[in-house]
Amino acid sequence: MPPGFRRSSSWKRNPTHIFKFIAAAFVLFFYFIFTVFGESPHAPRNGARIQWDGFINGTGVVDEPRAARVVEAMKHTFWTYKEHAWGADMILPVSGHKSNKRGGWGATIVDSASTLAIMELWEELELAVNHIIEGIDFTKTDDLVDPFETTIRHLGGMVSVVDLWDAGIIPKKVISREKRDKIVKQAVILGQKLGPAYDSPTGLPWPRVDFMTSKGVPDPRQEELQEDGKPRYAHPTIGPARAGSNILENRVLSRLTHNPIYFQNSTLACYYEYLLKITLLTPQDRYTPMYKKQWERAVHSLRDNLASRNRPSATYMTQHLFLGKRDDDLDINTQSQLACFAAGNILLGGAHLQKPSFIALGKALVEACHHTYASTPTSIGPEKWAWSPKFGVRDATVTPETERQQAEWANAGFWAINPSFRLRPEYVESLFYAWRITGEARYREWAWDAFVAIETHCKARYGYAGLKDVMVASSADGARDEAQMDESESFWHAETLKYFWLIFADSRVASLDRWVFSTEGHLFRMIR
Structure with missing residues (x-):
């Protein structure tokens, strides 16, 4: 008999060895599948x-x-839009009317597709x-x-939906290969039409x-008239923030197309958020060290x-770290x-670059944004606020002007400049990064508090609506409308809704070690 044959025959006498071998084989098999193809939390790219x-x-x-509650909110959002405004860019959630100001191509449909995909x-x-x-x-639109x-x-x-399909997140029985390729074709058409920009x-x-x-043309809203009556444009180009938010897409x-032209169009435009994210998406790019x-x-x-930090008032002593602005040599104490x-972007970079000081800074900024939510009657933060800087009120550009603003500052250390809420994602986005990067459960709780507040005050007959004033709580339906x-x-x-859901989902879903999120929350695969 060949060497070793008798030893192997002992397995027949002890079936436990066989079961252990089979179990080990399954473990190795599924480990291989998850690490190569799946959403394994191990081995960042x-x-x-x-x-x-x-x-x-x-x-x-x-x-x-909690994840199920967010899915229900998404279903309410989708199906009211489907029934009353399908094909329009947006639905007006209180009246049920339609709005087309994003090209008339159904922006809600295209923009929400990646959220629908990860929610299954x-x-x-x-x-x-x-x-x-x-x-x-x-190729057709009535607007610039x-x-x-x-x-x-x-x-x-x-392109996010295509990336999710290619990663196996979207089953082929939902989207066929043919449909996947047609999405790419549509993306190519749009990319080519945007090229002249x-x-x-x-x-x-x-x-x-x-x-x-x-x-490419100037923004008509910037149009002025010269002395001869002909139009002139004071600012025919755009700032780096808007210019740079295209490099990932x-x-x-x-x-996806093996055509470098789209990326070449965007490499001259830099924007700070995307400088970090492009290093995650394409770490081998020659410009990565510079980014x-x-x-x-x-x-x-x-x-x-x-x-x-805000200067304490007589009744509110806690200090928070807010982000102001600079206008030449003038400090503007509004955010x-x-x-x-x-906050989330700094946390992401701090984790990637292993810089604890950045992590601490990001956490402090998250806490400040959380404070603007936790201290209002609606538990929702205002669109814009101001504070008296700790280094002295005489150095503050903005000061409280009304009795209401003075009372808000005294009670919470900040006051609302624009008290509206427009369903913006930025606070929830940073909570997502804070939760995934630190693992601290408080960020999940803060997210839940924000979601419940939005559900309470913003849910409308035809979707979810913004608020005129977060400093005024309305509980009755009529008053809420x-x-x-x-x-x-x-x-x-x-x-x-995507970030809310991801905070409550399993942390292996859309792992930050495998996916990069665009400024609009779309997921792109990290490719070596």
Whole structure:
């Protein structure tokens, strides 16, 4: 008999060995499947691990009741839109009317598709995909096209769905290979139509594109008249924030089509959030070291020049770290909801680059945004607020002017400049990063508090609506309707609800070690 044959025959006498062997084989098999194809929390694609190590031990399990509540909110949002405004860019959630100000291509449908996919709402996703490939003609629109909004909502939404399909997240029985390829085709058409935006002397995109003439044009809202009566444009290009928020979407489109032109169009435009994220998406890019360095310099500058703590009042002694603005040498002590995104971005970079000081800064900024939610009558933060800086009220550009503002400052250390709420995602986005990166349960609780508050005050007959004044709580239905604004942007579906759900989902879903999120909350795969 061949050597070893007799030893193997002992397995027949002891079946336990066989079962152990089979079990070990299954473990190795599924480990291989998850690490190569699935959403394994192990082995980040590049750099240091981003998500908290403790999730490996099961602490990041799904909170099923809360995740289910968010899914119900998404269903209410989708189906009221489907019934009353299908094909329009947005539904007006209080009146049920339609709105078309994003090209008329159904921005809500395209923008929400990646959220439907990760929530596994397959019936809704199939309807959305069918509209994308059959109901949209990206060559036609009655309006000038905003390349920034169109890239982050439409182009980003489509290439994200394709990336999710390629990763096996979307079953082939929901979207066939043929439909997947048709989505890519639509993305290519849109990418080509947006191309003239980058045909400018500076390389920064024009603020608008005329699809009829295939030319980039100034924003007509900036139009002024010269002395001879002819139109002139004071600012025919756009700032770096809007200019740079396209590099991820175009890079993914280049990867999907094997055509570098889309990425080449966007490489001249830099934006701080995306400087970090492009290093995660394409770590081998030759510009990655420059992107990292520039992003780090921006964080240091933000910390040293924009961040300030509030001066305690006679009744509110706690201090929070807010983000102000600079206008030449003038410090402006106001912050908006939009700026709350910075906390999550700094946490992401701090984890990736292993910089504890950045983690501490990001956490402090999250806590400040949380305070603006926790201290209002609605438990929802205002669109814009101000504070008296700790270094002295005489140095403050903005001071409380009304009795209400003085009372708000005395009670909470800040006062509302614009008390509205527009369903913005930035605070929830930063809670998502804080939860996934630190593993601290308080961020899940803060997210739940915010979701319940929005459910209480913003749910409307035809979706979810913004609020006119978060400093006034209205519980009765009639009063609540009066308190709501008849608007609901597509980022409510694409970002706000997505981040809420991901906070309560299993931490292995859309792991930060495998996926990069765009400024509109769309997921793109990290590729070495």
